[in-house]
Amino acid sequence: MLSPSKPKVAFFDFACCEGCQIELTNYGDSAFLELMQHVEIVEFREAMSEKTNEPIDIACIEGSFTREADRKRLENIRARSKTIISYGQCASTAGINALKNHQNDYKAFVYGQDAHMPHLDSSFAKPISEVIKVDYQIFGCPMNKYEFLDILSHLLHGKEPVIPNYPVCVECKRNETVCRYLAGDHCLGMLARAGCGAPCPADGIPCEACRGFIDNPNQEALEKVLVENGGLSKTRAKERSMMFNANERSDAS
Amino acid sequence: MSRNVNINIEHLTRVEGHGNIIVNISDGVIEKCQWQVPEAPRFFESMVRGRHYSEVARITSRICGICSIGHTLASVKASEDALGIVVSEQTFKLRQLLKHAENFDSNVLHVYILAAPDLLGAKSVFPLIKSNADVVKRALSLKRLAHEWGSLIGGRTTHPTTVVPGGFSKVPSRQELKELKNKLLAAIPELDATVETLLSLADKIPVFDRPTEYIALSNDQEYAIYDGQIQSILPDGNKTRYAVSDYLKVSNEYVSEWSTAKYCKNQMASYMVGALARINNNYEQLCPQARQIAEKFGLSGITNNPYMNTIAQLVELVNDVHVSLTLIEQLIESGTEKEPLLEPTRFGKGSGAVEVPRGILFHEYSYDQEGMCTGGNYVIPTNQNHANIQYDFEKLVPELLQQNSTETEMELALEMLVRAYDPCISCSAHYLSVKFVK
Numbered sequence: 126m127l128s129p130s131k132p133k134v135a136f137f138d139f140a141c142c143e144g145c146q147i148e149l150t151n152y153g154d155s156a157f158l159e160l161m162q163h164v165e166i167v168e169f170r171e172a173m174s175e176k177t178n179e180p181i182d183i184a185c186i187e188g189s190f191t192r193e194a195d196r197k198r199l200e201n202i203r204a205r206s207k208t209i210i211s212y213g214q215c216a217s218t219a220g221i222n223a224l225k226n227h228q229n230d231y232k233a234f235v236y237g238q239d240a241h242m243p244h245l246d247s248s249f250a251k252p253i254s255e256v257i258k259v260d261y262q263i264f265g266c267p268m269n270k271y272e273f274l275d276i277l278s279h280l281l282h283g284k285e286p287v288i289p290n291y292p293v294c295v296e297c298k299r300n301e302t303v304c305r306y307l308a309g310d311h312c313l314g315m316l317a318r319a320g321c322g323a324p325c326p327a328d329g330i331p332c333e334a335c336r337g338f339i340d341n342p343n344q345e346a347l348e349k350v351l352v353e354n355g356g357l358s359k360t361r362a363k364e365r366s367m368m369f370n371a372n373e374r375s376d377a378s
Numbered sequence: 379m380s381r382n383v384n385i386n387i388e389h390l391t392r393v394e395g396h397g398n399i400i401v402n403i404s405d406g407v408i409e410k411c412q413w414q415v416p417e418a419p420r421f422f423e424s425m426v427r428g429r430h431y432s433e434v435a436r437i438t439s440r441i442c443g444i445c446s447i448g449h450t451l452a453s454v455k456a457s458e459d460a461l462g463i464v465v466s467e468q469t470f471k472l473r474q475l476l477k478h479a480e481n482f483d484s485n486v487l488h489v490y491i492l493a494a495p496d497l498l499g500a501k502s503v504f505p506l507i508k509s510n511a512d513v514v515k516r517a518l519s520l521k522r523l524a525h526e527w528g529s530l531i532g533g534r535t536t537h538p539t540t541v542v543p544g545g546f547s548k549v550p551s552r553q554e555l556k557e558l559k560n561k562l563l564a565a566i567p568e569l570d571a572t573v574e575t576l577l578s579l580a581d582k583i584p585v586f587d588r589p590t591e592y593i594a595l596s597n598d599q600e601y602a603i604y605d606g607q608i609q610s611i612l613p614d615g616n617k618t619r620y621a622v623s624d625y626l627k628v629s630n631e632y633v634s635e636w637s638t639a640k641y642c643k644n645q646m647a648s649y650m651v652g653a654l655a656r657i658n659n660n661y662e663q664l665c666p667q668a669r670q671i672a673e674k675f676g677l678s679g680i681t682n683n684p685y686m687n688t689i690a691q692l693v694e695l696v697n698d699v700h701v702s703l704t705l706i707e708q709l710i711e712s713g714t715e716k717e718p719l720l721e722p723t724r725f726g727k728g729s730g731a732v733e734v735p736r737g738i739l740f741h742e743y744s745y746d747q748e749g750m751c752t753g754g755n756y757v758i759p760t761n762q763n764h765a766n767i768q769y770d771f772e773k774l775v776p777e778l779l780q781q782n783s784t785e786t787e788m789e790l791a792l793e794m795l796v797r798a799y800d801p802c803i804s805c806s807a808h809y810l811s812v813k814f815v816k
Contacts, residue, residue: 147487171492222420324534330539330540
């Protein structure tokens with residue numbers, strides 16, 4: 126059923142692995158084709174050659190802002206979009222890209238004598254919201270594809286989506302997953318933002334807080350627990366806590 | 379013949395990552411003909427420093443969302459090599475099964491979503507939802523199957539959770555493997571239909587021939603995708619094998635003044651990696667069902683038409699399913715159990731290679747005595763293909779000019795050529811100068 130009033134949705138990507146858009150291809154035929162009944166995709170570079178200069182109802186942006194050259198493109202997207210969603214951790218907090226924000230030799234280390242070349246321009250990795258106004262953020266590395274559908278569905282129905290602000294520990298308890306600390310491991314779950322369904326501890330690995338921290342995280346207490354209960358060195362506890370959260374720490378650049 | 383052609387495709391669509399195609403022809407003289415890569419660099423080599431060995435693959439997985447299983451596997455293999463860990467037979471088989479899942483997943487994505495629209499005369503898969511509903515439905519259901527297959531073994535397909543140095547943090551049960559087996563069996567008719575669809579479109583695949591060197595993993599036991607040595611095959615059929623630890627001597631990354639990305643070369647001016655390179659190197663080891671499909675499309679011996687890479691991916695889809703069915707049978711037979719993770723026996727330097735969908739991928743790390751990473755390096759398939767794409771352009775553009783192709787036809791031929799390589803540009807960790815011609 127094609128209706129001319131279907132909201133126009135576009136997808137854009139910046140510095141990232143494009144894994145969140147790959148998640149969009151994993152719904153299977155029924156969910157994906159159903160979604161196509163409700164929206165019109167007007168631009169999505171990785172999937173389609175069509176492009177648009179028309180107004181967009183919902184623009185979904187993946188990836189971090191890492192260079193001035195991308196500012197104009199972002200401002201242009203903002204100017205013609207009613208609603209902007211930054212999806213995935215790179216777009217919402219700069220995620221793993223922000224690890225280099227705490228290093229001062231990353232260019233020289235990777236590119237050596239070529240490091241000064243202009244196209245290798247890469248300054249601090251920033252969330253999209255530092256450049257343009259972002260209306261909604263979808264967290265996660267990768268994002269949870271069902272959370273994406275849920276948030277999109279809320280917006281299509283004119284409702285405010287709810288983004289969890291409680292820790293992953295809550296989800297492990299709900300799932301009856303044995304705590305990583307009881308398994309002799311460590312974990313960031315007590316400060317990590319929930320919403321993923323806590324798949325990592327269930328799969329036997331520690332939560333890495335890939336959705337960022339909940340609001341007002343007690344980072345010092347987290348590092349203390351990582352050292353005292355998780356057996357990590359002080360340095361490693363600090364490094365561990367910033368893996369996906371380099372921009373959310375009190376010492377963020 | 380004096381003609382003017384100006385092709386300036388900025389951010390080529392239906393490829394992973396950002397690439398540009400620039401062709402300027404003035405009075406019939408080709409002034410510029412370039413494949414450029416303006417992707418934002420991301421500095422992963424630097425970011426793994428100071429990380430514990432258990433965290434390194436978690437970071438390097440994020441190099442690429444499509445090949446994140448491959449990056450994880452290459453990473454844990456390199457770390458295990460550096461740490462003196464030799465994994466169990468169960469781990470080895472599960473990783474092979476996981477690697478097949480990823481190649482199947484990505485090949486479905488490329489064949490159906492990225493490449494097929496060109497053959498069906500559409501700009502993307504979206505108009506096909508109406509015009510070729512059965513094809514789109516089949517694509518999405520095969521893609522979903524790949525996702526469930528990879529998730530069963532790896533926890534997730536995008537940034538897998540269970541794959542860790544020393545083994546798996548969780549293994550599938552015998553019952554789950556039986557269910558997977560049934561799903562794969564049920565997909566065989568869907569694959570047959572895929573072959574029929576592609577056969578009906580085979581005449582739309584451009585004819586182009588440029589002998590080059592092909593490099594892929596190879597071993598004596600099987601069609602290699604998870605393990606083996608580096609192998610090169612030259613146009614005369616001469617094969618050479620190299621140890622994975624010699625990957626830098628094979629890839630020879632170099633800077634060319636007129637190029638936009640770092641180039642690689644081994645014995646010839648450039649080489650190709652990916653499905654076609656794997657089939658050219660290891661054709662005899664394809665399963666009989668896959669070989670039969672290859673023959674239907676005229677893929678046997680060495681194929682020098684890069685556009686046929688899409689067909690090579692189709693052949694591999696069939697191979698992935700049949701080889702995986704055998705692996706699953708073996709795992710069901712032996713049963714699976716959660717094994718303790720193997721601990722490091724030394725701390726040093728090590729390398730690892732796997733075949734990701736787009737070709738051979740190398741990771742290398744060094745560790746200090748505390749198990750903390752002191753440096754990493756990666757050589758990515760798409761980087762290895764950049765020079766080969768550029769040399770293809772240089773042969774193809776004069777041919778198109780000779781055939782009086784219109785600018786639109788030239789654009790499509792060049793776009794389809796790049797898409798055939800299925801480039802994964804976000805992956806390519808090293809870049810060089812980029813200039814836009816406006």
